[in-house]
Amino acid sequence: MIEGILVEGLLYGIMALGVFITFRILSFPDLSVDGTFPLGAAIMGVAVVNGLPLIVGVLLAFAGGLAAGAVTATIHNKLGVPNLLAGILTMTMLWSINIRVLGGRANLPLMRQATILSRFNSLVGGVIPHPWSVLLFFLLVALVIKVLLDLFFHTDLGLTLGAMGDNQQMVVSQGVNPETMKLIGVGLSNGLVALAGAFAAQFQGFADVNMGQGIVVAGLASVMIGEFLIRSSRIGILTLRVILGSIVFRGIMYLGRYYGYYINLTPNDLRLLTGVLIVASLIFSRYQSGRGESARLRKSIRAAADSTTGGTR
Amino acid sequence: MIRLEQVSKTFHPGTVNEVPALRPVDLVVEEGEFITIIGSNGAGKSTLFNLVAGTYPPSTGSIRINEIDVTREPEYRRARYIGRIFQDPLLGTAGSMTLEDNMMICLRKGFKGLKISLNRKQRQWFQEQLVDLEMGLERRMKDNVRLLSGGQRQALTLLMMVLSRPDLILLDEHSAALDPRNAALVLELTRRYIEEYRLTAMMITHNMQHAITFGTRLLMMDKGEVILDVQGEEKASLTVDGLVERFHAIRHRDLESDEARLSL
Structure with missing residues (x-):
């Protein structure tokens, strides 16, 4: 049970990192994610079936997501379409594209195919028993992606991207084209989501056009639960808490799925539960941010007072 | 001209x-x-x-x-x-980022690459520049700019603008x-x-x-x-x-x- 929750949390945590980039860093609520997740799964599935090396499949999935994100950003940039609508357009178009990628069908089973997981399992299988080797694999993958993202957000480009959601005028004033920033940010985000989709296809043993439904909301819920867990503005903590939030979210979903019948909850109610979670986080953060803000203010006033007394010394 | x-x-x-x-x-x-x-x-x-x-x-x-x-x-x-400063002190800086991050973004104009320029030497140089403002900001390099007062934010914006010549x-x-x-x-x-x-x-x-x-x-x-x-x-x-x-x-x-x- 616990390893199942952790594996799902880490796997969908990669997706949540993508959602975090658009919703939180860029302030670009991007809904194309619902289409790029199955796109990644479909690309990976087709790559596996056609006997391409697994790593090539993963990279192709990432590239596919990148391209889809670039389409959303371009629709928004060049046609002046609001970002929400641009995402919905891409998402809708991707449904058809995903079916084409899958070869004209909605579902592609990957049973009896060698997967990254089975490869990894045979690599460490002697030492670590089955469910835990999967956990180790996803732990490594999530960690590598998290560290790479942290590094990226420390580069000059990453810092500028960080300023986008905060203050677009400042980015413009520094001679940077905000359209390029959106292209990079939304592209990167969807690349990560497609990557998560590719791993999900490997983990579940199939690729399905409908596996992306409601993914954006799940990712957003994870991001918000993470914010609820830890308060910080350091990028290393920000990405960490997205993954933690994802694990907690999957835990709550697990409880809803297996113990929900005590309160008459069926699996069909899980989406309602997700929405309620988001609303609850929103209410809580409103209440909390008021308090947190005044605490920070007091701290900064103290710091300012210290610095003035330090100055007269 | x-x-x-x-x-x-x-x-x-x-x-x-x-x-x-x-x-x-x-x-x-x-x-x-x-x-x-x-x-x-x-x-x-x-x-x-x-x-x-x-x-x-x-x-x-x-x-x-x-x-x-x-x-x-x-x-x-x-x-x-062109460097431009607005009436609204919030427009010149990114509030949810630290002082040093803000200074790094503003140091050079134009597209930024995948280089990590914010190292110890760069921080030290920023710190020296901040001393000039005589606001004690050199001790608050890791603070979010949101915590600064309007005057401090505007002074910081001014300094950052000047640094890009x-x-x-x-x-x-x-x-x-x-x-x-x-x-x-x-x-x-x-x-x-x-x-x-x-x-x-x-x-x-x-x-x-x-x-x-x-x-x-x-x-x-x-x-x-x-x-x-x-x-x-x-x-x-x-x-x-x-x-x-x-x-x-x-x-x-x-x-x-x-x-x-x-x-x-």
Whole structure:
């Protein structure tokens, strides 16, 4: 049970990192994610079936997501379409594209195919028993992606991207084209989501056009639960808490799925539960941010007072 | 050198809402000049700045910076030559990022690559620059800018802008939203930087006394026109009452903006 929750949390945590980039860093609520997740799964599935090396499949999935994100950003940039609508357009178009990628069908089973997981399992299988080797694999993958993202957000480009959601005028004033920033940010985000989709296809043993439904909301819920867990503005903590939030979210979903019948909850109610979670986080953060803000203010006033007394010394 | 030739701006042309915000104007800003611009609301001061900065293109005319025609260049491209500070202190910095992150973003203009430039040496250099502000900010490099006061944020914006050595700086009432003490501080800092780094500057102000004491040249605008352009001896001998009289002599009506006189 616990390893199942952790594996799902880490796997969908990669997706949540993508959602975090658009919703939180860029302030670009991007809904194309619902289409790029199955796109990644479909690309990976087709790559596996056609006997391409697994790593090539993963990279192709990432590239596919990148391209889809670039389409959303371009629709928004060049046609002046609001970002929400641009995402919905891409998402809708991707449904058809995903079916084409899958070869004209909605579902592609990957049973009896060698997967990254089975490869990894045979690599460490002697030492670590089955469910835990999967956990180790996803732990490594999530960690590598998290560290790479942290590094990226420390580069000059990453810092500028960080300023986008905060203050677009400042980015413009520094001679940077905000359209390029959106292209990079939304592209990167969807690349990560497609990557998560590719791993999900490997983990579940199939690729399905409908596996992306409601993914954006799940990712957003994870991001918000993470914010609820830890308060910080350091990028290393920000990405960490997205993954933690994802694990907690999957835990709550697990409880809803297996113990929900005590309160008459069926699996069909899980989406309602997700929405309620988001609303609850929103209410809580409103209440909390008021308090947190005044605490920070007091701290900064103290710091300012210290610095003035330090100055007269 | 900045050269404006017959630059004008009309909003909503051809409709009932047509507004001639700026009538055709010729203006040459020489290197090292510090121009103060005064005028009541709706005089076209901000429109002039927006046209120079490239927020929107002019309806007619051309704009050249150092003999390069930038009339059709978008704002972000012109930002390589131009530093601009707004009235709202929040517009110059990213509040949810640290001081050092903000300084890193503003150090060099143009597209940023995948280099990590914010290292120990760079931090130390930033710290030395912050000491100059005498606000104790050098001890708060890891603090989010959101925690700073409006005056501190505006001073930081000013410092960051100066560090990128722009060819022209546009100050859009940049001290108007601050309390008197901080406003005086930011203005003094502005004067110091402009002198120290020999910057070419244009400053919009609502305060006639500031327009007279600061700068090497004064423009007065009214209803989309530059009605007065004085410099040198003539500017040095200006007084607030003299300025009000000049306005009356030119426009044959009283200066509408009482605000301008009240904020002596």
